[in-house]
Amino acid sequence: MIAILGAGSLGRLWAATLPAGQVAFVPRPGQATEPVHFRFCPIRGVTRPVTVPWLQSRQTPSLLLVTTKAGDTLTALNANLPLIPTNTPVVLFQNGLGSQQHATEAWPDHPILAATTTEGANRPEADLTVHAGEGETWIGAMNASGEAHLAEVVRWLVQSGLNVHTESDILSRLWQKLVINAGINAFTAILNCQNGQLLEHTFFQQWIDPLCQEISQLLNSAGQPEQTPDTLRARIENVARKTAANTSSMLADVLAGRDTEIDFINGYLVRLGQQHGVDTQVNQMLTERVQHLK
């Protein structure tokens, strides 16, 4: 049984694509026991109904997928990991950085893995999950026992039909995504614009170079491969162009009145800068502006 902690868009995408009967959502304390029913609209094919039961106390999951938002993850793990056998692999799907390292330090006895995905899924209606964009999912170990389970975890997850790969250096891959998110998400949330419109705004043009200088220094401090500020800017602008019509996940959170993941994106970079004595005024400014949007 594959247990999924977090029944949002990403959790529902996995629940709908993994073999029926092998998946259950992990209930929150006191949550209703009625199964979750929703409609799933795949990229190809017709919309179909999906029913996912809640994990029962007598059931022992062989794998736990954690698809909560970064800010909810530690609380969710605190409530649930004591009930999960210590040899059950745990795969963390959070955006940004910080929550993965924190979970790995807090639960050294569990096999911990992290994943990053470019699969696009959204919920235009509460009971409808749309697989909006085909992507790739990379999974890698955060600790030695996670490494021992990596091949098995990927074998389970490829049953979904999604593109799932092993990654020998998941931290680097998480960093690559963090760079993109740090250069796009906060700007789109502050400017209330789609990714492609960003490039025309003077606020973005004013701050993108100093932001990339900070990120370039932080990559060095974190022991990541060197990337010049110009390379970083080109990568960020390239993704903004390719996803021009997208509403970024952070802007979507702000518009829906949800907490954003700013503390795990630009906020993470601020904390890292404090540890390494790197000036992060631009990341700090973006973090504070997003924190004040609500």
Ligand code: PAF
């Ligand atoms: O967070 C997001 O929205 C996405 O990672 C990205 C790449 C910025 C595209 O919208």
